[in-house]
Amino acid sequence: MTALLDINHLNITLRSPNGPLRVVRDLTLELNRGEALGIVGESGSGKSMTALALMRLLPRSAEYQATSMAYDGVQLPDLEDAQFYRSIAGPRIGMIFQEPMTSLNPVYTIGRQMTEASVARGLMSAAAAHKKAVTLLDRVGIPDPEDRMSQYPHQMSGGQRQRVMIAMTLMLDPDLLIADEPTTALDVTVQAQILDLLDDLRRERQMGLILISHDLAVVAQRTDRVAVMFAGELVEQGTAQQVLYAPQHDYTRKLLAAVPRLDGTPGRPAPATPRVEDVIVARDVSRIYTARKGLFGPKRDIKALDGVSLSVKRGETLALIGESGSGKSTLARILLGLDHATSGEIDLIGRPIDQIPPTERAAFVQPVFQDPYTSLNPRRRLSEIISRPLMLRGERDSATNLAAVKEMMERVRLPIRLLHAYPSQLSGGQRQRVAIARALVTRPKALICDEPTSALDVSVQAQILDLLDELRDQMNLTTLLITHDMAVVHQTADRVAVMRNGRIVEEGTASAVLSHPTNDYTARLLEAAPRFETV
Amino acid sequence: MLRYIMLRGCLAILVAFTVSLAAFLLLNVASDPAQAIAGEDATAEVVETIRARYGLDRPLPVRYLDWLGGVVQGDFGESYYWHKPVASLVADRVDETLTLAFSALAVTILIAIPLGALAALNPNSWIDRFALGVAVSAQAIPNFWLGLLMIIFFAVTIPIFPVSGDSTWRHFVLPAFVLGSSSVPAVMRLTRTGLIEVMGADYIRTARSKGFRGWQLLRRHALRNAILPVISVLAVQLGQKFGGSVITESIFAINGLGRLALESILGADIPTVQMLIFVFAIVFVAMNLLADILNAAIDPRIRIG
Numbered sequence A: 001m002t003a004l005l006d007i008n009h010l011n012i013t014l015r016s017p018n019g020p021l022r023v024v025r026d027l028t029l030e031l032n033r034g035e036a037l038g039i040v041g042e043s044g045s046g047k048s049m050t051a052l053a054l055m056r057l058l059p060r061s062a063e064y065q066a067t068s069m070a071y072d073g074v075q076l077p078d079l080e081d082a083q084f085y086r087s088i089a090g091p092r093i094g095m096i097f098q099e100p101m102t103s104l105n106p107v108y109t110i111g112r113q114m115t116e117a118s119v120a121r122g123l124m125s126a127a128a129a130h131k132k133a134v135t136l137l138d139r140v141g142i143p144d145p146e147d148r149m150s151q152y153p154h155q156m157s158g159g160q161r162q163r164v165m166i167a168m169t170l171m172l173d174p175d176l177l178i179a180d181e182p183t184t185a186l187d188v189t190v191q192a193q194i195l196d197l198l199d200d201l202r203r204e205r206q207m208g209l210i211l212i213s214h215d216l217a218v219v220a221q222r223t224d225r226v227a228v229m230f231a232g233e234l235v236e237q238g239t240a241q242q243v244l245y246a247p248q249h250d251y252t253r254k255l256l257a258a259v260p261r262l263d264g265t266p267g268r269p270a271p272a273t274p275r276v277e278d279v280i281v282a283r284d285v286s287r288i289y290t291a292r293k294g295l296f297g298p299k300r301d302i303k304a305l306d307g308v309s310l311s312v313k314r315g316e317t318l319a320l321i322g323e324s325g326s327g328k329s330t331l332a333r334i335l336l337g338l339d340h341a342t343s344g345e346i347d348l349i350g351r352p353i354d355q356i357p358p359t360e361r362a363a364f365v366q367p368v369f370q371d372p373y374t375s376l377n378p379r380r381r382l383s384e385i386i387s388r389p390l391m392l393r394g395e396r397d398s399a400t401n402l403a404a405v406k407e408m409m410e411r412v413r414l415p416i417r418l419l420h421a422y423p424s425q426l427s428g429g430q431r432q433r434v435a436i437a438r439a440l441v442t443r444p445k446a447l448i449c450d451e452p453t454s455a456l457d458v459s460v461q462a463q464i465l466d467l468l469d470e471l472r473d474q475m476n477l478t479t480l481l482i483t484h485d486m487a488v489v490h491q492t493a494d495r496v497a498v499m500r501n502g503r504i505v506e507e508g509t510a511s512a513v514l515s516h517p518t519n520d521y522t523a524r525l526l527e528a529a530p531r532f533e534t535v
Numbered sequence B: 001m002l003r004y005i006m007l008r009g010c011l012a013i014l015v016a017f018t019v020s021l022a023a024f025l026l027l028n029v030a031s032d033p034a035q036a037i038a039g040e041d042a043t044a045e046v047v048e049t050i051r052a053r054y055g056l057d058r059p060l061p062v063r064y065l066d067w068l069g070g071v072v073q074g075d076f077g078e079s080y081y082w083h084k085p086v087a088s089l090v091a092d093r094v095d096e097t098l099t100l101a102f103s104a105l106a107v108t109i110l111i112a113i114p115l116g117a118l119a120a121l122n123p124n125s126w127i128d129r130f131a132l133g134v135a136v137s138a139q140a141i142p143n144f145w146l147g148l149l150m151i152i153f154f155a156v157t158i159p160i161f162p163v164s165g166d167s168t169w170r171h172f173v174l175p176a177f178v179l180g181s182s183s184v185p186a187v188m189r190l191t192r193t194g195l196i197e198v199m200g201a202d203y204i205r206t207a208r209s210k211g212f213r214g215w216q217l218l219r220r221h222a223l224r225n226a227i228l229p230v231i232s233v234l235a236v237q238l239g240q241k242f243g244g245s246v247i248t249e250s251i252f253a254i255n256g257l258g259r260l261a262l263e264s265i266l267g268a269d270i271p272t273v274q275m276l277i278f279v280f281a282i283v284f285v286a287m288n289l290l291a292d293i294l295n296a297a298i299d300p301r302i303r304i305g
Helices: A047-054 A081-088 A110-120 A126-139 A158-170 A188-205 A216-222 A240-245 A250-258 A328-335 A382-392 A398-411 A416-420 A428-440 A458-475 A486-492 A510-515 A520-528 B002-029 B033-038 B044-053 B060-072 B086-121 B126-140 B143-157 B170-181 B184-199 B202-209 B214-251 B257-266 B270-298
Strands: A005-014 A021-031 A036-040 A062-065 A068-071 A093-096 A176-180 A208-213 A225-230 A233-239 A278-292 A299-313 A317-321 A343-348 A365-368 A446-450 A478-483 A495-500 A503-509
Touching (some): A005 A047, A021 A047, A036 A047, A036 A216, A047 A068, A047 A208, A093 A158, A110 B214, A126 A158, A158 A188, A188 A208, A188 A216, A188 A520, A208 A216, A216 A240, A225 A240, A225 A250, A233 A240, A233 A250, A250 A458, A278 A328, A278 A478, A299 A328, A299 A478, A299 A503, A317 A328, A317 A486, A328 A478, A365 A428, A382 A398, A478 A486, A495 A510, A495 A520, A503 A510, B033 B044, B086 B126, B086 B184, B086 B214, B086 B270, B126 B184, B170 B214, B214 B270, B257 B270
Parallel strands (some): A036 A208, A036 A225, A176 A208, A317 A495, A446 A478
Antiparallel strands (some): A225 A233, A495 A503
16 A cells, blocks of 8 residues: 655755755655654744645745655656646645634635635535535534634634634545644644544544644644654654654653643642732722624623632742633733723732833833734844833933843843844744843833743743743742643642633632642643643 | 715715815915906906905905805806806816726726736746836836827827827827826836735635635635735825826817816916816815725725724
């Protein structure tokens, strides 16, 4: 039996101003029908480039050569464009991309985008395609699929769009599915549902699956074989068991060591002296948004927060977990003074937040946001970015500001030579360090971190989490950590609050909540979290 | 959607009246209309007679409200020069200008959009450079000069088209080309950048992965997104065609609104000038309104909050 996919000695070269860049070197892979292959590695390791080469989607500046790149015995590079697009892209090889917000065309309805490929190919009638699309939307867990067909992408959340994307790819019944970080944008419970669906399809239809991910836990759970890529090379390949539990290559070991684990005692050890001083206190906070259904529909109230009370004590890390839409980020925005509560009170170190002027508030609480690629101004140098909060407070003495900036850069371990660099010259991990340095330069009492590591690779994530931990001890920082990653909670939190539908459904010490959840929803979240030990 | 259109419509009317007020003030305050009608060496007595005859001795607010009252009823006053109602003067000549403006817009669209699209699909190729050359030249060459060149080449040296006049469609070919070419650079460059941006978008990659390519990919996924900014700019360009027709109509002796504007300015025919400014403003505002509505119809993100 010929393998479904057989890649031999694939090389991909990018033309760049500094000469050609070899992004994939000598890659050899094989995949059989019904088999799942995981490709792991950090960003820039060549995982996605390999997939794009298969789909003829490489950027113009890239070229590839391979001694063999065969799909079901057919050499893909030999096919004419017309033949490739007609017979391979879509009905044979389907691909799911990692950017759910931008991967759907904003001006066409979900229904049209889902059905067009099969109708244009003459595979089925418009009515049959519509029916199939509704069934698939239902299978990927989109509520009211019939109604959703006439909606536009901007009316859906990121997670929903990703599910639409997955359903759309499945419309053409591909024999090989390439999923590039398919669940990175999704909550754990949805993630588990999507991965289950892909598993089922693989069994039902003997579909081959290539799962590209930086999440080792997902890969460990869902694939038969794992390939580890580093700097364009395949450094290790083998069964999931072999690679993840008996790694041969140093890089694989390093990668594995960096993964936050869900085993062992959860949470951090209790401090020697109990923490007493309340830094952030929220009492019965509600936030109500008013929205309209349709153009002329009646007004509706949406309770983003519904009577939330919590307190974070000095030196403590409180992890706030829950699915997207549960109100975590709304709460963070209100605590930062970026939004106002409809009712309820918020105190920062005993003072109501409304009475603290914005310039002063910066010394109490500072944010670190999720996306280090977009939250830094690309036209400012690091020195300006980090000193900005000081300038805004009216501290204009450039010598002291520079000293403060340098001190912070040292604390977050950014080399001082980067002082005059622009964000575009930095890696994702370095950018997040910049964001942390900027947050800490005013010496705030509290940090609010909204998914600070979810855009980063595992090994970088571990470094950032360690850094936050260390800074917390050094500066006696109070941290509110918003995350959907249970393993991160497991590793860094003192206490945990679980949010759902704008309410806190469970709160307690990390070890209590993670080991013996009393709430059904918490139990489900924990159950759905990908982990190594269940392989 | 309906609310959106009504809101924009009200805004449009407001803008039109602001323009009319500005025009009125400019015409009546910046110079003395009675003096202008009478001529430079008229005696004070003649000027006073004229002032009284046309009611120019009344206070400004009264005259503006009087004019406004007429406008609401469709009465734009009587021309000092032709001694006919201004509205009928404009109505007589609007056909020529409409023909010229729309054929010029057609020229712009037919040259700029295909050229911009070809340039976008083959960036940095010879066709892209050629398109850039066309854009730079069209931008650099003034209308009146291009008009004269056209007349020399295509009416005198090789007499394919008539030199001037407006009696047949052949008379409109050269003027439409001249007037249309001035908008080519803006529209072409916008089409090019818009399409390049769209072709690099993630949803185009998605469409490719579903097996769409070439013309199908363009038609199904790229054009509708890329056309959005172009529509807005085309609306402004059409407005400019109306205003820009002053020069082109004079060169080619087309008896349209542009020429009427020129003649009435030279003849100090204030009611006519005033109505023309008002009409040009309305056209501009209406075109922008139309573009907004079209954009909303094409882009659901605008249409559905």
